[in-house]
Amino acid sequence: MGACGSVMQDEALKEQARIHRQIEKSLEKKKSALLEQSVLLIGPGESGKSTVLKQIRAMCGGYTKHELEEKKLLILRNLWTFSDMLLEYVIKNYLDMNEADKKKYKVMIEELKFCVMSGGHMADELAETVKVFWLCAPIQEAYEKRSTYHLTDSAGYFFENIDRIKMPDFQPTNQDIVRIRVPTTGVVTADVILKNIKLSVIDCGGQRQERRKWYHYFDDVHAVLFVAAISEYDQKLVEDETVNRMDEALNLYHIVFNGKYFTKAACILFLNKIDLFREKVKSVSIKKFHPGFEGTNTAEDGAKYFRRKFRDGMHPDFKKRLYCHETCAISDQVQIIINTVIDTVVQENLKDTGMI
Incomplete structure (x- = not known):
């Protein structure tokens, strides 16, 4: 009887231990779930959303060799597209460029296109032509007018780095990567x-035709990060030349x-391209x-005005959960702000779950 009781007691202890392990495992899963945070990244086109995502990627170890090749x-x-846009502006606006140069630069653009399509790199001769193209007066004049035809500010950066980009062993830096311009189409998710x-x-395309896809991601996100380009207060939409970009963002x-x-999600606003805004307000x-x-x-009064404009139109329940930052997404310093944002998101959601 004693032996039988001992066996039964051992079995009971084993069962108790098994149940305890299950409880511990369940608790661990719950703890893990609390640390899984989802952020919806939205905003109008050309605001810098995808640049923010690239900075997050850089903070998490960067890119694989294959991704760097891409x-x-x-x-x-980008160099091919930017060159084509600049030359087209020169021709359409009758800027002072002789016919021989126009022909030469059209050939240059075709050679850049071939480099892209063939997956190769620029030969020295082509790189030298691109440098001359960039420095010629009508192209510089066209670049100064870039906001009137939606040429990105990154164009100048890449033209000025031709000597490095042309090298066969060229490896893009984080600064190169954040300046690449490819409009987001559809939805891009990075874990x-x-x-x-x-x-x-979750990075959703910002162009008007892409926004209907946003609503599929409105449930169960822990935070919404809305990016607006504060520097574009004087510019028009790519999709509709009658609409001011800042008005569209608001x-x-x-x-x-x-x-x-988003009744429980943290609301984060990035007033992006603050560096360009500070320069633009001077003129x-x-x-x-x-x-x-x-x-x-x-810049100080302008930023204050636009912050108020964004805040004033919000539903009252959101105002107390709004966190606004002035950012320059191409600067690595934005990573400090991103760290702060992530801390905020986690704290807000731990409060909601009663953990803190």
């Missing part, structure tokens, strides 16, 4: 590990944060494009 081709593609957090970042922001969606009036602006035409 980035090299994208840089060449990364950052600060012991499994972070799922309208879109207020639709998203109208109280119907371009804010009031001319935004008559409600009453301050001095300075």
Whole structure:
């Protein structure tokens, strides 16, 4: 009987241990789930959303060798596209360029296209032609007018780095990668590990025709990061030349944060391209494009005005959960802000679950 009781006791202890292990395993899963955070990255086209995602990738170990090879081709593609846009502007606006040079640069553009299509790199002769093209007066004049025909500011960066880009062993740096311009179409999701957090970042295309896809991702996200280019207060949409880009960003922001969606998610606003904004306000009036602006035409007053405009149109429930940052997404310093944002997202969600 004693032996039988001992066996039964042993079996009971084993069963208790098994149940304890199951409970511990379940708790570990719950703990793990709390550290899985999802961020929806949205905003109008050309705002810098994808650049923010690239910075997050850089913080998490960067890119594979295969991905870097793809980035090299994208840089060449950008050079091809930028060259074509610049020359087209020169021709359409009758800037002072002789016919021989026009013909030479059209051939150059075709050679850049061939480099992209063949997956090769620039020969020295082609690179020298690109450098001469970039430095010639009509092209520089066209570049100065870039905001009127949607040429990105990154164009100058790549032209000025031709000597490095042309090298057969060229490896893109993080600064190269964040300046690559490829419009986001559809939805791009990146799952990364950052600060012991499994972070799922969902980057949705910002062009008007892409926005209908956003609503599929409005449920169950822990944070919404809305990116607006503050420097584009004087520019028009690519899709609609009658609409001011800042007005579009404000309208879109207020639709998203109208109280119907994201009732528990943290709301983060990046007023991006602050570096360009600080330069632009030195020569371009804010009031001319935004008559409600009453301050001095300075970066400080302008940023304060636009922050208020974004905040004022929000549903009251969101205002206390809004975190606004002025950013320059191409600068590695934005990684400090991203770290702060991630801490904020985690803290807000731990509060919601009663953990803190």
